[in-house]
Amino acid sequence: MLHSIEFIQKFINEEIDRQPFEGYPPMLYAPIAYTMHQGGKRMRPALTLLACEMFGGDIHKALYPAIGIEIFHNFTLVHDDIMDQAPLRRNRETVYKKWNTNVAILSGDTMFALAYDYLAKCEPELLARILPLFNRTAIEVCEGQQLDMEFETRHDVTIDEYIEMIRLKTAVLPATALKTGAILANAPDNDTDLIYTVGINVGLAFQLIDDVLDVYAEQDKFGKSIGNDILTQKKTFLYLKAIELANEHQRHELDTCFSQSDIPTDEKIHRVIQVYDRLNVKEEAYRLVDEYYKKAFNAFDAINVAKGAKSELEKFIKKLASRTF
């Protein structure tokens, strides 16, 4: 019997809450406990455990590496929040805001090392398989963040570049989470490559849906404020596609709304959405989301395990697709 998604999420949350994240000097560890003990969906470690079990592995043996991946993810948020000067995350003060930049740098660095410490808690012969994957991924996530920052001041970002940026910044980590779970179940290389492909495509789809929801979600369901990407002039898929399809007048309208700070925020968002609607960029985004999901499920179907063993992970991926997770 496979464990249910609900069981796995609860299991991960309880186990993370049990980790003390304490040490000397206490000031170094307080921001780590603050960051790690705030609950959350734990999507990435859930993917690790679900993949591990799908390939017949024991979720208890994948637990610590899964927690390592979650610590790494949270480390990137702590440092990103400094770089983006973001005061809030999930309605709580970010580490650099609550303490200061130095604390956020150093506690973040410690989390990075801790992530490796948890990751290393597996069998030696499996460690040699998961470590190079994790290293490459950690580097790629940094590359993605660098691109994201560079795009802020560039005016010639292409959609291909944008997709590559979100692949690096957001898709490689869930893909690695899945592949790590598969490796910890001792799955063959062919299958671990397939599940990595699943993760990349689900990750890309997930980010594109996020771009759409930022503009089109019902405020109360989304949990973030609507139109934030427009106000912060983020070059999302919607924006880049709109620029690509726009006539001269529409391009001028987008430029005006994105660059002029004296337009009231509500009006700005409204005017940008009008252009987006005219150009059907939401539909374009969903077309691409469907493409990625097709690729994901093609790879998923090709994985060489009994159909029954796939059920929980399949359910989870569909939840991610419908954003009911």
Added chain:
Amino acid sequence: MLHSIEFIQKFINEEIDRQPFEGYPPMLYAPIAYTMHQGGKRMRPALTLLACEMFGGDIHKALYPAIGIEIFHNFTLVHDDIMDQAPLRRNRETVYKKWNTNVAILSGDTMFALAYDYLAKCEPELLARILPLFNRTAIEVCEGQQLDMEFETRHDVTIDEYIEMIRLKTAVLPATALKTGAILANAPDNDTDLIYTVGINVGLAFQLIDDVLDVYAEQDKFGKSIGNDILTQKKTFLYLKAIELANEHQRHELDTCFSQSDIPTDEKIHRVIQVYDRLNVKEEAYRLVDEYYKKAFNAFDAINVAKGAKSELEKFIKKLASRTF
């Protein structure tokens, strides 16, 4: 035949210079190449290779992990320079100063991941031995940096606390460099523990000598400006020992010099040195240095390899002791 120290240093420097440290986006990698390709003594990777060869290992098999340790060391400098707001290092602009804080944070993070990537380039069964050691060390170095920052604003730092801080901030990494070399030569645990002890004690002695040289070195030989620790109010061993031994008048004199910014710098340094001289704190420091060196050589002598195999590492440690390295 053992390779000479000179050969090993040249070998490491050439191999590091051969690493491109290039990638996409280039802006992320430029500060990494800038940091890594500036030569230097490469003390830590040299320790790894010397230890590896002492235990009969092949230095070529230890090269990449040794480079990983050097990348890690340089990563800590990049982040420390942000936290300490240090504009110069070895007479060159620091990364955060030459680029900006965000670049220094993110390129630093990438270096941290790269360090692990190089470290992982060894045999799987050895990886499982060196990785937990490296993880613990990385965490300890962060703890040391945190303590160092906390001591800046504390007025009750004890000498024991100071020694623990420099153990974490500066001694554990050379110790780990040595132990990693020993493990890569497949040395038994007892010997790898002994060489770690050698490293800790040499590292502590090295830092104490540094404290002394900051005040007493001949300007042109030291390569840093004299009295810098006094001007930045660093609570070094000399200062803490002086506070411990001082009478009321001397303590008042130290307090005045350390806290008042309107005293000309030359006068300030001169007055502090007068108190130090009266209290013989330089001699106290060297007494402690000798103690650490005795402990280091006791452990070194107990290592179970032929005396001839120890010669190059022994020479190197003695060079470190006399600061002729």
